[in-house]
Each structure stands twice: as structure tokens, then as C-alpha cells.
Amino acid sequence: MTQAALSLLWTLLALLPSPHLQESLKALLLLLLHGHGKARPQHSQVKSPSALSRFLNRYPWPTRALIRLARKEAEKALDRARKKKGPKPRLLVVLDLVTLEKRGRFQALPLSFFHGKWGLHLVVLYLVYGDLRIPWAYRLWRGKGEKALSRLALSLLASLPPWMRRAFRIRVAADAAFGTTRFLFGVKRLGFEAVVGMRRDRRLREGGRLGDLRRQGSRVYLWGLSFPVWVAWYRYPLPQGGWEWRYVVATFPATPRTALTWGKRRFAIEHFFRAAKSEFSLGQFGQRTALGVHRFLVLSLLAYLLAHWVGMEGEGSWREARERAARVLLPELVVQLALRELYALGLWPPGGGGEGLCGICGRCKF
16 A cells, blocks of 8 residues: 555646645645644744745645545555455445634634534545545535535535445445434435434334334334334443433344444544544644635645555554655655754764765765
């Protein structure tokens, strides 16, 4: 996968029209990989903050083309990883909502409250196959109701390419925020299977509610649905102590164990959110324009993808994966940072000099 990460980076650099923009892209990726989850343009040591701000907010480089190329390389990686023989493998598609908390008001950004958090709300589609993890796409949710959230989720599912639907049996996992009639109908219409969280007070067509069921794996009809679902439930420990029953429904014939197993796999996206925020600065955008924020989020997800691909060839934490990705993908910038640190400590240059000067620091002779 390291070769795939290198190929993706070279392709993206070739997309940019000038060396100046290429250097800015590399500087931002290095910043995200070395930023310990708090990367902002003013923290860069290889490019000025103003240059990086113009790169994010003003310069006309093709952001959509960059996203398309990144998805194409991700599709290649997914196609290489899938099983070619036997029945179709299952691809887990996870949908969830994440809030990037912000303080203050930004006129160009649609910030709103959700569950007591003020910030930017993103609906994210995340692919899981074996050890491969791919943040595929996101949509901005403006907090105008549950139906709008379901429509955004369905538009993300519709963005999956046709070859992926032919090559995999796609199974969608989502929490109770997506457990609407519109969403379940839409998933069924797309030909996907779904395991979705559901409120215990959801009404049944025969009368009663989900919380009234007494047999795990019951086949029931939800109010407003024309097809049956299979129900399971489990005890969920609450953060403040105690527990409560949580319900899961499957749109395909599923035993309680199967429904709960696939429902638990939804938490893969929670691990992704935690890593993206704490390691790759997903919520640390300091831009005040919608374009700048969009570009920063795209580059943060790109840094996560590159580090994941490089880290798949070794074992260790996300920090080790980030550092390894920076050394493999951006070695000249890593050396430049090391030389600057040595120079600040008074340990560089070691002496000498001559006519042939180093192309990194411009002073020493090799």
C-alpha cells in the first residue's frame, strides 16, 4: 500500500498547474502529518502562513479533480484487496454524523447547534473492507431536520460507483439518527442491505412499539414500511452509569447475533473520527471562507488516507503511521525540518564550506 500512497501523491502533484502550488500542497500535507491534531497554516515551518492561506482560499486549483483522483486510487486499492473467487464479498458502508465544534460566528459558514454542540455538522460515508479503511465522501448538514439528514445520507450512498455495486454485496450500517422511513426505503431501492439503530418507541404496523417485543430476531413491519425488518436489542452502558436497551433493525433476514455483530461494526467510524480529530486536525480549520474550509477538510481526510495506507505495512499507533508516511512521502521536507532544528540548536552546519552548496539548506557541502 505504500506504493499506492506514493502513486496517489505523485498524481495529485501533477494535477496542480505550478511548482508553487505543488510546494504548498506538500507543506500542508506535512503539516497535517506532523501537526499532532492541531495543525494550522501558522504552524508551518516550510511555507509562510500567508502562502498557505492563499492556497486554501484564493488560488484556482481544481479541488474536485483532486477528490476524483483520490477516489480513483482508492477504488484501485479496494479492487486489489477484494476476493476475486467465490461469492461476492461484503463491503461495509458506514454513515454517521460528526460535529466539528467552533466558537464564535462565521458568516460564510452554516454553523448550528446539534445535541448542545455549536459547530459544523458533517455526514460522512466510510468504507470498511478487511483492514482497508476509506473515508469516501461527506456532505454538510445544516441542522434543518431529520428528513434532510436522511436525504444527505442517501445522496452519499448514490455516489458509490456502479462497479462497486457489482463487485460487492453492500451492507449499510448507521445509528438511530438515520432510522427514518425515507432512509430505509432509499437503501432498499438502491439494492443495499442495512443494519440501522432504531428508537425503542418506534411504532409497529400491527400495533405496539419496538420496546414491547419479547423475542429477539422478531420479523415485524414498522409503521409506514411495506417490507419487513428483523429486530434485535442489546444492553448499552451509559457514560454516567447504568445501562439501557438499544434496538437494531436489519432489512434482510438476520439472526440476532448477525444483526448485533454488523451493528457493532458501525463503531469503526467512531474510531475514524477520533483519529481524524486527534491526529489529522480534522476540526482545526482556521479558515473563514467556505472554500477554504472545504479544502482543509479534504486535505485532512487525504492525510488520513495516506497515513493509513503507509501504516498498513507495519504495526503501531497512528502517531507512528503519520511519521512513517511523512518520511516516505515527503522526505525532502522532513530533512529540511531536521536541518532547521539542528541549526536552531547550534549543531548545524558542522563546518567546512565550498563551492558546492547543499540544495536543502543552501550552506553546507556534500
